[in-house]
Amino acid sequence: MASQQGSRKRVKISRTESVPVLLSTTPKPSTSTATTIMPSNQGGAALAPHELALQTLHSDIDAMRSLVTCKICARMLYEPFALSCGHTYCYSCLSTWLVSNKKKTCPDCRANITQQPTPSYIVRELVLIFLSRNELLPDGETSEEHHTLAREEAKIVADDRANTDPVLGGLFKGCFTGRGARLTPIYDPGDGVERCPECHWELEDGFCDQCGHYMDGVDPSDFSEDDYDEEVDAYYRNMDDLEHSAFGPDGQDDYFGQDDFEGQHSSDSDVIHEVVVRRPRPHEQPVRIMASLSSGISDDSEEEDEEEDDMDGFVVNDDDDVDADGSDDDDAEDNDETPVPQVVSARRLVRRQAAPVVISDDEEEDDSEDEAPVSSGRQRRKRDTTARSAPARTIYSDEESESESSSGGEGGYNHDLENGGGFSPLTGGAGDLDSVQSSYDSEQSVALHNGWPDSEDDGSEPSDSEDDGYSG
Amino acid sequence: MAAPLPKRIIKETERLQNEPVPGISALPHDDNARYFDVMVEGPGGSCYEGGVFNLELFLPDDYPMTAPKIRFLTRIYHPNIDRLGRICLDVLKNNWSPALQIRTILLSIQALLGAPNPEDPLNEAVAKQWKENQAEAIKTAREWTALYATAKK
Numbered sequence: 001m002a003s004q005q006g007s008r009k010r011v012k013i014s015r016t017e018s019v020p021v022l023l024s025t026t027p028k029p030s031t032s033t034a035t036t037i038m039p040s041n042q043g044g045a046a047l048a049p050h051e052l053a054l055q056t057l058h059s060d061i062d063a064m065r066s067l068v069t070c071k072i073c074a075r076m077l078y079e080p081f082a083l084s085c086g087h088t089y090c091y092s093c094l095s096t097w098l099v100s101n102k103k104k105t106c107p108d109c110r111a112n113i114t115q116q117p118t119p120s121y122i123v124r125e126l127v128l129i130f131l132s133r134n135e136l137l138p139d140g141e142t143s144e145e146h147h148t149l150a151r152e153e154a155k156i157v158a159d160d161r162a163n164t165d166p167v168l169g170g171l172f173k174g175c176f177t178g179r180g181a182r183l184t185p186i187y188d189p190g191d192g193v194e195r196c197p198e199c200h201w202e203l204e205d206g207f208c209d210q211c212g213h214y215m216d217g218v219d220p221s222d223f224s225e226d227d228y229d230e231e232v233d234a235y236y237r238n239m240d241d242l243e244h245s246a247f248g249p250d251g252q253d254d255y256f257g258q259d260d261f262e263g264q265h266s267s268d269s270d271v272i273h274e275v276v277v278r279r280p281r282p283h284e285q286p287v288r289i290m291a292s293l294s295s296g297i298s299d300d301s302e303e304e305d306e307e308e309d310d311m312d313g314f315v316v317n318d319d320d321d322v323d324a325d326g327s328d329d330d331d332a333e334d335n336d337e338t339p340v341p342q343v344v345s346a347r348r349l350v351r352r353q354a355a356p357v358v359i360s361d362d363e364e365e366d367d368s369e370d371e372a373p374v375s376s377g378r379q380r381r382k383r384d385t386t387a388r389s390a391p392a393r394t395i396y397s398d399e400e401s402e403s404e405s406s407s408g409g410e411g412g413y414n415h416d417l418e419n420g421g422g423f424s425p426l427t428g429g430a431g432d433l434d435s436v437q438s439s440y441d442s443e444q445s446v447a448l449h450n451g452w453p454d455s456e457d458d459g460s461e462p463s464d465s466e467d468d469g470y471s472g
Numbered sequence: 473m474a475a476p477l478p479k480r481i482i483k484e485t486e487r488l489q490n491e492p493v494p495g496i497s498a499l500p501h502d503d504n505a506r507y508f509d510v511m512v513e514g515p516g517g518s519c520y521e522g523g524v525f526n527l528e529l530f531l532p533d534d535y536p537m538t539a540p541k542i543r544f545l546t547r548i549y550h551p552n553i554d555r556l557g558r559i560c561l562d563v564l565k566n567n568w569s570p571a572l573q574i575r576t577i578l579l580s581i582q583a584l585l586g587a588p589n590p591e592d593p594l595n596e597a598v599a600k601q602w603k604e605n606q607a608e609a610i611k612t613a614r615e616w617t618a619l620y621a622t623a624k625k
Contacts, residue, residue, distance in 0.1 A: 072536055072570040074480040096537055097570055107571035212566070 061136060068127050072097065072107060076130065076146060078153035080123040085111035088120050091157050091171075099173045102198070102212045116176035477505050480536060484574050496578045498529060506531040510542070512578060514621065515586035519613040520548070523621030527557070527581070529574065539568035540577060549609070549616040551590040551599035559584070560594035 047055075068077045072093035079091035087108045089097075094117055098104045104113040130136045131146045163169040170177045185194035185203050194203045201210030485505065488498050495513035500506070510527040514520025526545040532538050542564060544557030552560040563572060563580050593599030602609040 072480070073478065074483040093570065100537060105569070107569040110567075110569065 064126070065130055065136065065138070068123055068130065075149065076127050077120075077123055078127060078150040079157045080120040080127070081117035082120045082123075083111070083113055083117050084115045085109050085113070088123060090153065092153060095156075095160070095172050099175045103207070104175075116172060475533075478535075481505065481531060488575060493575050493579060496575070496582060498574055498578065506535075508574070510578060512582050512585070514617060515582055518586045519610045520550075520585045520617050520621070523548075523617035525585075525621050529578075531574075536570040536572075539564045539572075540574060542577065542581065547616060547620040548585075549598060549613040550585065551588050551593045551595055551602045551609075552584060554595045558594065560592060 065076075068080070069075065070077050070080075070090040070093055072089055075090065077088065077090045080088045081091050081094050082088045083094075083106050085106045085108075087106050089107065097107060098113065098117075105111060106113060127150070131143055131150060134141075134143050137143065137146065157171070160169075160171050160173065163174075165174065168174045185206075186197055186200065187193075188195050188202075191202070195201065196203055196208035196211060199208065199211040201208050485500055495515070496511070498508045498510045500508050508529040508531075510529045512525045512527060514523035514525065523546075525548060528543050528545055530541040532541060542559060544553055544559065546557075547555075548557070554560075559581060561580060561584055563569075563577060588602060590599040590602040593602075598609065601612070
């Protein structure tokens with residue numbers, strides 16, 4: 001039959017084949033009746049018009065069926081997937097071919113394949129039509145066997161799709177979405193070349209001669225580590241600037257200067273006494289902070305309140321100036337820049353103790369006002385957002401508690417204790433500077449940890465969209 | 473053979489017999505449907521014209537994901553075919569594609585006979601001769617064809 005011959009060819013070919021057959025059979029009715037499905041030749045001699053039409057139809061159907069046959073496995077396209085170049089194959093063939101080759105190309109046109117093939121639903125429906133009737137299938141093949149094969153193929157697709165393995169999960173064994181797909185060239189500063197992430201061979205035009213790994217130059221996943229580092233560096237430089245400007249000579253004088261402490265000391269002896277009495281409490285706090293860090297956010301607000309109480313004891317005279325420039329600033333900042341790296345309230349505690357200049361009646365506002373001269377709005381806002389959205393902290397609980405105990409716990413709290421006990425202006429001031437420094441170090445490290453997820457998000461955004469591109 | 477023969481191989485074999493490529497034939501062994509005895513005629517106009525070259529072809533288990541293994545059994549003087557009959561042809565190596573078939577590969581081999589490529593040699597001695605003295609090389613190729621590829625059928 002012409003269909004058998006043409007089954008692995010393009011329509012064009014099978015059509016041209018089928019036409020001569022058709023023509024040649026016209027004078028020989030016996031063969032034509034043999035090839036028609038329904039031998040309804042009452043006359044027997046000539047080919048009736050409807051028979052001719054039927055035969056044409058038959059060859060067309062053969063051509064169509066050959067079109068919905070996978071060129072690789074010669075089976076029907078039960079689960080057809082189209083490549084970006086336009087060629088379509090069945091899922092299991094395409095998956096095997098693409099997964100086994102680092103340089104992914106179209107089997108037909110050798111186009112580079114960087115996007116995940118997309119299911120072709122129309123072709124799938126067409127195949128189902130063929131499967132539904134034995135008459136539409138090649139001789140000797142039944143609808144049942146084809147349906148069995150179709151179910152097997154569908155299961156392969158469903159299994160791969162349901163696989164959540166980060167590396168091999170997803171369609172095409174994750175070779176477009178998994179970790180393997182995101183490998184980026186490794187820059188070798190020694191030789192000044194980019195190297196293959198798989199075998200460290202030198203890459204030439206994004207192609208590894210050693211292992212065949214291919215890098216698409218415009219791939220969004222190409223976001224190199226250098227760029228990333230730079231971005232992160234820039235971010236921290238920014239942070240540093242903020243801290244420095246906040247604690248510039250002026251800020252220090254205003255805030256941690258010995259004058260203030262002296263003033264505090266002399267003017268409010270009651271308060272100081274109270275502080276002395278209370279001071280041991282912060283000492284407990286590292287433990288409690290860690291507990292709360294590990295246990296989650298539940299007792300966060302409570303702690304905050306206590307903290308406020310503690311600070312209530314501190315009364316400072318520079319209340320008014322602070323209020324003046326602090327509040328405006330504060331409002332604006334709070335409204336404007338909410339989505340900024342969140343800083344854990346543990347850090348906030350440290351900072352507060354390191355900078356014992358607090359007056360408070362109501363919580364948030366005063367809190368920020370107090371620190372207005374010191375911290376730029378951004379930092380304040382960070383703290384505030386943290387207070388509200390504490391969940392982020394649980395992720396980094398380990399590092400935090402670590403930095404807490406190392407710098408905050410020993411540096412910050414002890415100094416505070418010293419201050420509370422003696423309040424010698426010198427030790428108080430110097431100690432406080434130290435503690436501030438250490439607490440800010442810890443803060444920075446917290447910010448560091450906090451900074452990661454944000455900048456990581458930035459980094460991975462392109463690849464996310466890339467994923468979308470694949471799945472779409 | 474333990475595993476059933478893939479439909480693809482059955483189809484290809486059928487088609488090779490039903491619609492043979494001119495100047496090429498490939499017959500599977502009775503006891504191993506993946507092993508083919510291949511015969512390729514030297515292309516007209518080449519120094520291999522008139523020769524009939526025997527090859528062996530084996531379809532590995534992962535065919536068509538990997539290329540068939542093909543080797544000349546008849547001795548041939550060609551810069552891209554070595555003494556053991558191994559063939560240097562890109563589509564048999566890194567340029568293999570599962571859309572290629574036995575028949576297309578055999579056609580490629582036939583085309584390689586018609587267009588030797590001494591720049592990418594497998595047989596250094598022949599390639600050197602081909603580059604330095606092409607007339608002599610072609611003469612040798614003709615002699616070899618007459619000597620090894622014509623007598624038996």
